[in-house]
Amino acid sequence: MTEPAAPDQALPETPAAASPADRPATDAAALPVLLLVDGSSYLYRAYHAMPDLRSPDGFPTGAIHGFIAMMKRLREQVIGAGPGGHAACVFDASGPTFRDAWYPEYKAQRAPMPDDLRTQIAPIHEVVRLLGWPVLEVPGIEADDAIGTLARVGAAAGHRVIVSTGDKDLAQLVNERVTLINTMTNETLDIPGVQAKFGVPPERIVDYLSLIGDTVDNVPGVEKVGPKTAVKWLAEHGSLAGVMAAAGSIKGVAGENLRKALDWLPQGQRLVTVVTDCDLAGHVPGWPAIESLALAPVDKPAMLDFLQRYGFGRLKNELAAELGAPAPAAAAGAVAVPVEGTAAPATPPGDAGLARHYETVLTREQLAAWIARLKAAEISALDTETDSLDPMRARIVGISFAVQPGEAAYVPLAHDGPDAPEQLPLDEVLAELRPWLEDAAAAKVGQNIKYDTHVLANHGITVRGWRHDTLLESYVFEAHLAHSLEKLAERHLGRRGLSYEDLCGKGAAQIPFSQVDVVRATTYSGEDSEMTLQVHQQLYPQLAAEPGMKRVYEEIELPVSAILARIERHGVLVDAGVLARQSQQLAQRMMDLEREAYDIAGQPFNMGSPKQIGEILFTKLGLPVKKKTATGAPSTDEEVLQELAADYPLPARILEHRSLAKLKGTYTDKLPQMVNPATGRVHTNYAQAVAVTGRLSSNDPNLQNIPIRTADGRRVREAFIAPPGHVIVSADYSQIELRIMAHMSGDPGLTRAFAEGMDVHRATAAEVFNLAPDAVTSEQRRYAKTINFGLIYGMGAFGLAQSLGIEQKAAKDYIDRYFARFAGVKRYMDDIRASAADKGYVETLFGRRITLLDIRGGNGPRRAGAERQAINAPMQGTAADLIKLAMIAVQRALDEQGKRTVMVMQVHDELVFEVPEDEIDWARSEVPRLMAGVAALSVPLLAEVGVGPNWEQAH
DNA sequence: CTGCTAGCATA
DNA sequence: GTATGCTAGCAGA
Numbered sequence: 018m019t020e021p022a023a024p025d026q027a028l029p030e031t032p033a034a035a036s037p038a039d040r041p042a043t044d045a046a047a048l049p050v051l052l053l054v055d056g057s058s059y060l061y062r063a064y065h066a067m068p069d070l071r072s073p074d075g076f077p078t079g080a081i082h083g084f085i086a087m088m089k090r091l092r093e094q095v096i097g098a099g100p101g102g103h104a105a106c107v108f109d110a111s112g113p114t115f116r117d118a119w120y121p122e123y124k125a126q127r128a129p130m131p132d133d134l135r136t137q138i139a140p141i142h143e144v145v146r147l148l149g150w151p152v153l154e155v156p157g158i159e160a161d162d163a164i165g166t167l168a169r170v171g172a173a174a175g176h177r178v179i180v181s182t183g184d185k186d187l188a189q190l191v192n193e194r195v196t197l198i199n200t201m202t203n204e205t206l207d208i209p210g211v212q213a214k215f216g217v218p219p220e221r222i223v224d225y226l227s228l229i230g231d232t233v234d235n236v237p238g239v240e241k242v243g244p245k246t247a248v249k250w251l252a253e254h255g256s257l258a259g260v261m262a263a264a265g266s267i268k269g270v271a272g273e274n275l276r277k278a279l280d281w282l283p284q285g286q287r288l289v290t291v292v293t294d295c296d297l298a299g300h301v302p303g304w305p306a307i308e309s310l311a312l313a314p315v316d317k318p319a320m321l322d323f324l325q326r327y328g329f330g331r332l333k334n335e336l337a338a339e340l341g342a343p344a345p346a347a348a349a350g351a352v353a354v355p356v357e358g359t360a361a362p363a364t365p366p367g368d369a370g371l372a373r374h375y376e377t378v379l380t381r382e383q384l385a386a387w388i389a390r391l392k393a394a395e396i397s398a399l400d401t402e403t404d405s406l407d408p409m410r411a412r413i414v415g416i417s418f419a420v421q422p423g424e425a426a427y428v429p430l431a432h433d434g435p436d437a438p439e440q441l442p443l444d445e446v447l448a449e450l451r452p453w454l455e456d457a458a459a460a461k462v463g464q465n466i467k468y469d470t471h472v473l474a475n476h477g478i479t480v481r482g483w484r485h486d487t488l489l490e491s492y493v494f495e496a497h498l499a500h501s502l503e504k505l506a507e508r509h510l511g512r513r514g515l516s517y518e519d520l521c522g523k524g525a526a527q528i529p530f531s532q533v534d535v536v537r538a539t540t541y542s543g544e545d546s547e548m549t550l551q552v553h554q555q556l557y558p559q560l561a562a563e564p565g566m567k568r569v570y571e572e573i574e575l576p577v578s579a580i581l582a583r584i585e586r587h588g589v590l591v592d593a594g595v596l597a598r599q600s601q602q603l604a605q606r607m608m609d610l611e612r613e614a615y616d617i618a619g620q621p622f623n624m625g626s627p628k629q630i631g632e633i634l635f636t637k638l639g640l641p642v643k644k645k646t647a648t649g650a651p652s653t654d655e656e657v658l659q660e661l662a663a664d665y666p667l668p669a670r671i672l673e674h675r676s677l678a679k680l681k682g683t684y685t686d687k688l689p690q691m692v693n694p695a696t697g698r699v700h701t702n703y704a705q706a707v708a709v710t711g712r713l714s715s716n717d718p719n720l721q722n723i724p725i726r727t728a729d730g731r732r733v734r735e736a737f738i739a740p741p742g743h744v745i746v747s748a749d750y751s752q753i754e755l756r757i758m759a760h761m762s763g764d765p766g767l768t769r770a771f772a773e774g775m776d777v778h779r780a781t782a783a784e785v786f787n788l789a790p791d792a793v794t795s796e797q798r799r800y801a802k803t804i805n806f807g808l809i810y811g812m813g814a815f816g817l818a819q820s821l822g823i824e825q826k827a828a829k830d831y832i833d834r835y836f837a838r839f840a841g842v843k844r845y846m847d848d849i850r851a852s853a854a855d856k857g858y859v860e861t862l863f864g865r866r867i868t869l870l871d872i873r874g875g876n877g878p879r880r881a882g883a884e885r886q887a888i889n890a891p892m893q894g895t896a897a898d899l900i901k902l903a904m905i906a907v908q909r910a911l912d913e914q915g916k917r918t919v920m921v922m923q924v925h926d927e928l929v930f931e932v933p934e935d936e937i938d939w940a941r942s943e944v945p946r947l948m949a950g951v952a953a954l955s956v957p958l959l960a961e962v963g964v965g966p967n968w969e970q971a972h
Numbered sequence: 973c974t975g976c977t978a979g980c981a982t983a
Numbered sequence: 984g985t986a987t988g989c990t991a992g993c994a995g996a
Binding site: 524525627628646647648650652653654655675676679680683684712715719720721722723724725726730754893896924925926927 | 974981982983
């Protein structure tokens with residue numbers, strides 16, 4: 018893109034993304050990075066985001082502070098800790114640019130920069146240079162244009178270009194090799210991201226901006242035309258040129274305004290187009306080569322001087338310590354800040370009168386003393402405080418320890434609030450702690466250890482010696498209750514600590530933990546460690562007294578936690594190009610459906626709004642209301658629309674539109690946005706203590722509900738790929754819950770069906786319809802399949818009738834016949850209801866306990882619900898136990914045999930692996946063998962395996 | 973900006 | 984009829 022986009026450029030059929038064959042997703046990820054920072058776009062943000070900080074002599078320093086933090090973080094996150102990397106930080110120069118010559122009113126409305134910010138600009142340039150960044154400021158050329166030029170040249174020179182900016186206009190630069198990130202919001206925009214955010218691909222952004230205009234820069238667009246109309250017009254007419262050509266036929270006020278703007282639009286387009294062929298000679302050494310834009314090491318001596326001049330005490334001392342010179346203030350006077358814990362409202366048993374003492378560690382002597390205590394302790398609790406909830410991105414702000422009740426230490430490491438004291442340097446503290454953290458013999462306990470494992474791994478530390486996790490202890494002990502440390506402390510210690518909200522607030526007003534006062538942070542984090550230790554001491558003996566629970570905790574949940582951390586960290590490759598093309602196609606089909614629907618309805622309406630659909634369907638068109646929602650509104654759910662579709666044309670359009678919108682909004686647009694820019698992969702989080710039955714759940718993103726049932730949906734799985742030289746291998750348990758039902762009930766008919774390797778649904782149909790298996794029709798088999806699933810869910814005649822669309826009486830008849838033929842199953846269901854009512858809980862085969870509070874309590878519907886859970890939970894839960902055992906067995910085999918195969922996903926009854934080509938045979942034979950061998954039930958376990966270039970084809 | 977509802981994706 | 988998580992729309996702040 019050397020020229021501003023030509024107005025007559027036609028909309029390509031697909032985005033610029035190449036096919037995966039000639040450009041796999043891994044390609045771009047492997048290229049060296051060129052990181053371009055739009056310094057100007059962050060000036061205001063840094064200024065406003067920070068409190069009004071001042072140096073001792075009153076010079077404003079808030080924005081400087083913000084820049085230092087941001088540039089450090091960017092370098093760490095994008096380039097990594099090591100040397101090397103290409104980058105530049107680009108600022109607007111003062112004075113007029115070529116745009117002012119084109120259009121004198123350009124940026125004319127802009128308020129002058131506040132003096133407090135203006136005075137910080139020179140120091141910001143200086144400090145960015147000292148941090149090792151090439152700084153670019155070219156008179157007559159705006160930062161946007163310089164960045165556009167560097168991005169084009171860099172991409173052509175084989176770089177993966179990452180542009181860090183707060184300015185959305187730069188979305189026009191995005192292509193296969195150029196990605197935008199917004200450091201403030203952690204948002205990344207690649208091709209699908211731009212499409213998702215703006216509704217147009219990157220190459221249409223210029224047209225889009227031309228139409229809507231830019232009030233900030235005082236560039237008018239078409240009056241009354243906003244994002245929605247712009248997207249609609251561009252979708253209909255391809256490009257700005259197309260829109261202009263069709264201006265005569267566009268109706269309404271917007272059409273009139275468009276015609277008025279026809280003369281202006283070419284100039285507007287020129288103004289919003291980023292110029293990518295600026296001459297940077299004299300500003301970039303060696304131009305047009307960009308090798309000179311290399312990150313240099315921090316100029317520490319000069320930096321020290323800078324920090325001294327502007328009164329950045331804490332940062333200065335950190336740096337001084339790093340340089341080996343003793344940090345004067347820390348060595349001279351810092352003493353421990355003892356903090357008494359907040360008084361507990363209720364004194365826990367055995368805790369009477371215990372004074373709590375939490376220590377803030379600010380000196381090397383204190384740190385050394387605590388490390389000695391950790392090394393001597395039988396078991397230590399630890400907890401990290403971080404700057405993010407995203408485990409893969411979180412950086413440590415502080416770390417706390419406890420080795421005995423009543424005492425804790427908090428080591429603040431990155432507190433940067435207004436009154437933050439000088440703290441020990443993070444790298445030095447972690448280096449000191451590393452031997453203990455990585456010592457497998459040093460026993461550790463935590464609350465949700467998977468999170469702390471990630472956080473420390475983010476700093477290059479592999480924690481070993483995790484012996485216990487209070488989250489998992491509680492989950493196994495009483496899965497139906499809440500497991501936050503706050504709740505555990507209340508339940509097991511009768512104690513209430515400071516809550517995170519007390520410290521940081523919530524919602525938009527929430528402050529990062531690094532801004533929390535160190536004294537309060539000490540109380541909070543110290544409590545977290547100390548309460549974790551105490552909860553463990555209370556809870557573990559109770560848990561261990563039950564052999565079944567002890568086994569589930571120690572032999573299933575703890576090992577699985579470590580495996581999940583590895584799965585999450587490795588991530589899975591997602592081909593953003595594949596998804597971008599699908600998004601594009603879905604958008605096209607959705608627009609066609611919208612057109613048809615508006616035509617039928619006689620007016621436009623929002624097809625994504627159940628409320629508006631209801632108004633059109635039931636009020637305007639007078640279709641019959643089939644059922645109501647919980648709030649009394651007429652329902653428009655799938656079942657209703659399906660029924661109405663038989664008699665009317667509109668519901669079918671709505672149904673299809675809705676399913677396409679779901680696919681696009683939830684998967685094809687979203688997944689690419691979830692790719693971690695540092696790894697090029699998607700890293701889900703598996704929640705191990707959420708589902709009461711023992712299942713895992715997956716979030717951010719949820720990889721356990723990727724579509725499979727419909728052809729359109731299934732294609733999303735084509736985007737889940739393996740790196741070059743690898744394939745995807747998927748292995749899933751066949752009919753695992755029905756096999757468990759056969760085992761638990763001991764029913765001879767069902768057991769025989771599995772023992773003989775029969776098609777179980779066919780076998781069920783043969784019994785229920787009293788036929789030979791060969792004589793079963795496909796519809797009869799479908800009925801039997803529904804019955805089998807229904808049984809697993811504890812269904813009654815009503816539910817079966819509903820899902821088969823038959824009379825309740827007929828459904829009852831089927832169920833009666835089933836139970837007559839499979840009397841063992843009937844007996845099992847009755848027994849489990851009775852046993853649940855008797856004990857108040859049910860158990861899985863391995864002793865996992867699921868408590869059912871409503872099984873005896875009060876009203877009918879709730880008890881009926883609890884009875885269904887009583888039937889379902891042992892089967893679903895045993896299946897969860899089995900696949901967890903399979904994960905452990907397979908991971909152990911992989912480790913012991915030194916395989917390079919990696920487990921990348923778990924989907925309840927399925928394990929997915931990334932397998933190097935030379936290990937395909939191993940995976941194909943060993944994985945299903947190991948999965949089938951985790952337990953000896955009275956029926957065989959069977960795992961089926963598939964291999965393919967992507968997840969779809971591995972099925 | 974936050975919380976709720978409706979609807980829907982998976983096993 | 985079991986178990987989950989996520990999105991868009993929308994109402995009330």
